[in-house]
Amino acid sequence: xxxxxxxxxxxxxxxxxxxxxxxxxxxxxxxxxxxxxxxxxxxxxxxxxxxxxxxxxxxxxxxxxxxxxxxxxxxxxxxxxxxxxxxxxxxxxxxxxxxxxxxxxxxxxxxxxxxxxxxxxxxxxxxxxxxxxxxxxxxxxxxxxxxxxxxxxxxxxxxxxxxxxxxxxxxxxxxxxxxxxxxxxxxxxxxxxxxxxxxxxxxxxxxxxxxxxxxxxxxxxxxxxxxxxxxxxxxxxxxxxxxxxxxxxxxxxxxxxxxxxxxxxxxxxxxxxxxxxxxxxxxxxxxxxxxxxxxxxxxxxxxxxxxxxxxxxxxxxxxxx
Amino acid sequence: xxxxxxxxxxxxxxxxxxxxxxxxxxxxxxxxxxxxxxxxxxxxxxxxxxxxxxxxxxxxxxxxxxxxxxxxxxxxxxxxxxxxxxxxxxxxxxxxxxxxxxxxxxxxxxxxxxxxxxxxxxxxxxxxxxxxxxxxxxxxxxxxxxxxxxxxxxxxxxxxxxxxxxxxxxxxxxxxxxxxxxxxxxxxxxxxxxxxxxxxxxxxxxxxxxxxxxxxxxxxxxxxxxxxxxxxxxxxxxxxxxxxxxxxxxxxxxxxxxxxxxxxxxxxxxxxxxxxxxxxxxxxxxxxxxxxxxxxxxxxxxxxxxxxxxxxxxxxxxxxx
Numbered sequence: 001x002x003x004x005x006x007x008x009x010x011x012x013x014x015x016x017x018x019x020x021x022x023x024x025x026x027x028x029x030x031x032x033x034x035x036x037x038x039x040x041x042x043x044x045x046x047x048x049x050x051x052x053x054x055x056x057x058x059x060x061x062x063x064x065x066x067x068x069x070x071x072x073x074x075x076x077x078x079x080x081x082x083x084x085x086x087x088x089x090x091x092x093x094x095x096x097x098x099x100x101x102x103x104x105x106x107x108x109x110x111x112x113x114x115x116x117x118x119x120x121x122x123x124x125x126x127x128x129x130x131x132x133x134x135x136x137x138x139x140x141x142x143x144x145x146x147x148x149x150x151x152x153x154x155x156x157x158x159x160x161x162x163x164x165x166x167x168x169x170x171x172x173x174x175x176x177x178x179x180x181x182x183x184x185x186x187x188x189x190x191x192x193x194x195x196x197x198x199x200x201x202x203x204x205x206x207x208x209x210x211x212x213x214x215x216x217x218x219x220x221x222x223x224x225x226x227x228x229x230x231x232x233x234x235x236x237x238x239x240x241x242x243x244x245x246x247x248x249x250x251x252x253x254x255x256x257x258x259x260x261x262x263x264x265x266x267x268x269x270x271x272x273x274x275x276x277x278x279x280x281x282x283x284x285x286x287x288x289x290x291x292x293x294x295x296x297x298x299x300x301x302x303x304x305x306x307x308x309x310x311x312x313x314x315x316x317x318x319x320x321x
Numbered sequence: 322x323x324x325x326x327x328x329x330x331x332x333x334x335x336x337x338x339x340x341x342x343x344x345x346x347x348x349x350x351x352x353x354x355x356x357x358x359x360x361x362x363x364x365x366x367x368x369x370x371x372x373x374x375x376x377x378x379x380x381x382x383x384x385x386x387x388x389x390x391x392x393x394x395x396x397x398x399x400x401x402x403x404x405x406x407x408x409x410x411x412x413x414x415x416x417x418x419x420x421x422x423x424x425x426x427x428x429x430x431x432x433x434x435x436x437x438x439x440x441x442x443x444x445x446x447x448x449x450x451x452x453x454x455x456x457x458x459x460x461x462x463x464x465x466x467x468x469x470x471x472x473x474x475x476x477x478x479x480x481x482x483x484x485x486x487x488x489x490x491x492x493x494x495x496x497x498x499x500x501x502x503x504x505x506x507x508x509x510x511x512x513x514x515x516x517x518x519x520x521x522x523x524x525x526x527x528x529x530x531x532x533x534x535x536x537x538x539x540x541x542x543x544x545x546x547x548x549x550x551x552x553x554x555x556x557x558x559x560x561x562x563x564x565x566x567x568x569x570x571x572x573x574x575x576x577x578x579x580x581x582x583x584x585x586x587x588x589x590x591x592x593x594x595x596x597x598x599x600x601x602x603x604x605x606x607x608x609x610x611x612x613x614x615x616x617x618x619x620x621x622x623x624x625x626x627x628x629x630x631x632x633x634x635x636x637x638x639x640x641x642x
Contacts, residue, residue: 042614260607268593285581289580290577293363293576293577299583302587303587
């Protein structure tokens with residue numbers, strides 16, 4: 001383990017891949033490992049790219065990757081596909097791109113699907129980011145299929161978030177709901193050669209102008225990723241947003257929030273495991289469950305009763321307030 | 322509130338709709354409300370229907386609904402669309418079907434999307450099921466777009482789960498990953514008039530036969546929902562699976578597990594809120610966060626330190642073991 005972390009810090013792709021597998025498989029040594037790499041993290045800039053299936057996210061990410069490499073930045077790409085039990089999309093995209101960049105020592109690409117286990121994906125992604133951050137990547141691109149909860153998870157992990165849409169044809173873009181408008185730092189209208197492109201851009205701009213705010217105003221940029229058109233502008237906007245985040249102090253602020261949330265989650269995780277270690281036996285959970293199943297008790301009052309019994313030390317002990 | 326619950330129990334559609342809105346909006350009175358209706362729940366049979374976008378789930382659910390109504394059953398339908406920030410699909414389907422069944426007193430249809438708030442959807446769905454159960458529905462159909470985590474949530478809530486697929490064209494069905502194979506009680510191959518239908522059915526059957534098990538063996542049934550073909554067979558298989566679940570004792574077993582999980586979640590929810598009420602001030606979380614942001618501490622050791630300080634009463638007090 002120690003050796004693996006050393007190899008990672010010395011730039012071994014193999015070590016990075018193995019360490020990501022360890023966190024992904026929720027290996028027992030995971031926490032030790034994350035502890036060790038933690039001091040070496042915090043340098044990478046994390047960019048989230050989200051959009052509906054078929055919006056051309058992957059080819060856009062490929063184009064961006066080339067732009068970033070031209071600036072001599074070291075790049076990590078994590079493709080997250082929560083839909084993979086159905087589509088298997090992430091794995092396919094992975095393979096195709098792997099071939100193209102396999103010889104580039106400064107690009108690391110990894111796909112994370114649900115792998116049959118389903119769940120824990122957001123956490124595994126966060127931890128993989130830590131590994132690539134310690135590995136020395138300058139930019140980490142997180143590409144994800146946009147499906148409700150996963151966008152939220154991106155926002156919580158990314159420093160800048162790009163939402164990829166396609167022209168709505170003749171339709172209006174009313175279907176873009178509040179949630180999406182709020183997470184985007186940059187809108188990309190990909191496949192901008194399709195009909196309706198101008199209208200879509202105008203409508204999104206109008207929606208954005210309706211929200212009065214003195215904060216960052218997301219640009220709406222057309223691209224045709226299969227022909228590499230508009231990519232320089234997107235990369236320019238990303239750099240601009242990063243600079244805005246840094247100068248305004250928001251970057252520090254969101255990273256502080258992120259640490260606070262992760263610390264909170266970790267404490268809750270530890271508390272949970274402790275509660276249930278002790279509670280299950282002491283309070284005979286099974287017989288309570290039986291009573292609830294038979295509708296002799298309801299789960300809400302029962303939870304309150306249980307809580308009454310799981311007293312915290314501070315409430316009665318010497319540390320009490 | 323009391324009046325609303327009474328109206329619900331007396332069969333008021335309006336009351337059902339309002340109560341679901343209350344749980345969906347996480348209204349402050351929610352727990353009181355859920356407590357009150359709880360004794361009237363546990364009678365409905367919950368059927369989950371999941372599948373990729375475009376598999377024709379909605380029209381299949383419509384056909385099934387008609388079959389069930391012919392048997393004079395009272396039906397609730399909850400359409401859950403975690404992707405709705407992008408597609409707005411659930412809301413559309415809702416409107417179309419609403420018109421058709423609006424005059425049928427014994428059908429209640431409701432869509433639940435992320436509504437901008439994103440998250441909490443699974444919990445809201447479970448609570449909406451409780452409302453419709455108390456409302457006297459015999460069968461509650463939960464229709465959801467299959468996207469990773471949401472299938473798991475369906476399985477956790479449904480008594481029978483149907484997975485809807487479409488013929489894979491010339492391709493093989495290798496993309497159906499382990500997770501999907503395990504949650505399906507019934508496979509429906511919809512749009513069975515498309516090429517590749519036979520092959521898809523054969524391949525899924527082969528995959529199912531490879532798993533040796535003395536439990537329920539999911540049937541693989543072709544349907545063409547736009548022409549209402551194959552629906553009677555699906556309804557037959559559902560009834561058969563229900564009867565299997567009841568006779569084998571598995572239904573009682575999964576409902577026991579569900580109650581156990583919900584009770585657990587409720588206790589954890591209460592514990593969490595208590596911990597953070599007290600911890601945030603006492604342990605000066607903000608300064609810890611700052612140290613972590615500056616990489617002077619790591620979140621994992623810090624979480625452990627915090628836990629050491631949140632002692633449980635039982636560990637030092639008179640209830641100790």
